[in-house]
Amino acid sequence: MFKNSVRLLCANFDKVWKLLVYHILSIGVCVALLAIFYNYYIDAGSLAYEESNLSSFFATGTLYGSSIANGLTAVADFVIIFFREIFTNVGIGIYFVIITFIIFPLLINQGKYVTCEMMYGYMSSCTKQSFTGTYLKSLKAFGYSALKVLYSLPFNAIIVLSMWGLTRINNQVFDYIMPFVFVIVPALLMAFKETFTGGWAPAKVVYNQNVFKSFSIGMRAVLRRGARVFSTAFIIFLLAIVLSIVLGLYSIIIILPLISPLLHIFEMVMFFSSQGMRFYVDSDTILSPKKLEEVDKIEDAKYIL
Numbered sequence: 001m002f003k004n005s006v007r008l009l010c011a012n013f014d015k016v017w018k019l020l021v022y023h024i025l026s027i028g029v030c031v032a033l034l035a036i037f038y039n040y041y042i043d044a045g046s047l048a049y050e051e052s053n054l055s056s057f058f059a060t061g062t063l064y065g066s067s068i069a070n071g072l073t074a075v076a077d078f079v080i081i082f083f084r085e086i087f088t089n090v091g092i093g094i095y096f097v098i099i100t101f102i103i104f105p106l107l108i109n110q111g112k113y114v115t116c117e118m119m120y121g122y123m124s125s126c127t128k129q130s131f132t133g134t135y136l137k138s139l140k141a142f143g144y145s146a147l148k149v150l151y152s153l154p155f156n157a158i159i160v161l162s163m164w165g166l167t168r169i170n171n172q173v174f175d176y177i178m179p180f181v182f183v184i185v186p187a188l189l190m191a192f193k194e195t196f197t198g199g200w201a202p203a204k205v206v207y208n209q210n211v212f213k214s215f216s217i218g219m220r221a222v223l224r225r226g227a228r229v230f231s232t233a234f235i236i237f238l239l240a241i242v243l244s245i246v247l248g249l250y251s252i253i254i255i256l257p258l259i260s261p262l263l264h265i266f267e268m269v270m271f272f273s274s275q276g277m278r279f280y281v282d283s284d285t286i287l288s289p290k291k292l293e294e295v296d297k298i299e300d301a302k303y304i305l
Contacts, residue, residue, distance in 0.1 A: 001225075001232045001273060004281055005266040009258075011282040012122055012265070018131040019115055019264075020257045026107040033099050037092050044085035052077035072182060076167040102149055109145035114138050115264040116201045123272060123279035143211050144204050148197065155193035159186060183241050191234035194263070198222055198229060201264075202271035221274040229270050236262060 009016070034041060048054075054074045087093035114135045121127045162185055166178065174181075199218025203209070207217055222229050240259045244252050272279045273289040281287055 001228060001266060001269050002235060004273075004287065005232075005262060005269050007281050008119070008123070008265045008269065009262050012119065012128075012261075014128075015115060015118060015131075016257060016261050019111055019261050022111045022114075022131065022135075023108070023257070023260070026104065026111065029107065030099050030104045033103070034096065037095070040089070040092055041086065041096065044082050047085055048078045048081035051081050054078045072163075072178070073167040076164050101153075105149045105152070106145050109148045110135070110138070110142070112260075112264055113141045113144060113201050113205070115261060116205045116268055119265055119268045120202075120205045123268060124277075126280045126283055141204060144201065144214070147211055148200065152193070152197060155189075155196070159189045159193070162186070162189060179245060183238065183245065187234055187237040187241055190237045191230050194233040194237075194267075195222060195226065195230045198233070198267045199271055199274075202268050205268075206271065206275075206277075218271070221271050224274045225270065232266065232270075233263075236266065 052074050054077075083093070086096055114131060117134050117138055118129050118131065121129050163182075166181060166185065169178075196219070199220075199222040200215050201218075203218035203221065204211070204214035207214065209217065236259065240255055243255055247255075269279075271277075276289050278286055278288045
C-alpha cells in the first residue's frame with residue numbers, strides 16, 4: 001500500500017500544489033478571523049516566547065539527546081504559557097479555541113474530502129478533475145467534515161497529552177532517549193488514529209452514503225487489513241517525524257505539504273484494495289486486488305453485493 005500510494009502521489013503531483021494552496025488559503029481565513037484580537041494574541045505570544053525560551057527549539061536539528069529534549073520542553077512551555085495568557089480574558093480565549101481547533105480542522109477535512117474525490121476519478125477511470133469544481137461539488141460533504149472534527153478530538157487530545165507528559169519527565173538519562181521516544185510514541189498514536197478514521201472519507205466518496213453509513217463501511221474496509229493499515233500509517237508518520245527532527249524545524253515546510261496528500265492517497269489505496277476494486281496506479285498500470293470473496297471471513301459474506 002505504501003509503494004502504490006507513493007506511485008500515485010508521483011503520478012498526481014499537481015494535487016500536492018493544489019492542496020497546498022488550499023491549506024494556505026485556509027490558514028489565511030483563520031488568521032483573518034483571529035486578527036480581530038491581533039494585539040492581544042501577539043502580546044501573549046511574545047510573553048510566552050520569552051518565558052519559555054522557545055529560541056532553543058530553533059537550534060535543534062539533529063538527533064542529539066538533550067538538545068531535542070530541551071527544544072520540545074520549550075515548545076510545551078510556550079503553549080501552556082500562551083493559553084494561560086489568552087484565557088485571562090475567557091471570551092477571547094474561547095474564540096481562539098473555536099477558530100483554531102474547530103474552524104481550521106473543518107476546512108482541512110473538507111480539503112481532504114476533495115482530494116479523495118479527485119483521486120477516485122483518477123484511480124477508477126484515469127481522469128483528472130479541477131480542485132475548484134470538485135470543491136464546490138463536495139460542499140454536500142460538509143456534515144462529514146464537521147463530524148470528523150468532533151470524532152477526532154479525543155484522539156488529538158491523547159496525542160497532545162502524551163507529548164506534554166513526555167516533556168514533563170525531568171531525568172538526565174531520559175533526555176538522551178527522548179528523541180527515540182518522541183519519534184515512536186506520536187507515530188504509534190497517529191497511526192492508531194488513522195486506523196479508526198482512514199476509511200471514512202473514501203467510503204463517503206465511493207458509495208455516496210450518509211455520514212454514519214459511510215463510517216461503518218469505512219471501518220469494515222480498514223479492519224479487513226487492519227494490521228497492514230496500521231503498520232503502513234506508522235511508517236508514514238515515522239518517516240515524517242524522523243525527517244523533521246534530523247533536517248530541522250524548517251524542513252516541516254517541505255514535509256507537511258507532501259505528507260498530507262500522501263495520507264489521503266494512502267486511504268484511497270487502502271479502501272480500493274480492501275474492497276477488491278481495480279484501480280489505476282499510473283496511466284499505464286492497472287492493479288487488480290483480491291476480490292472481497294477472497295479476503296472476507298464467512299461471517300462477512302452478507303456484506304458482499
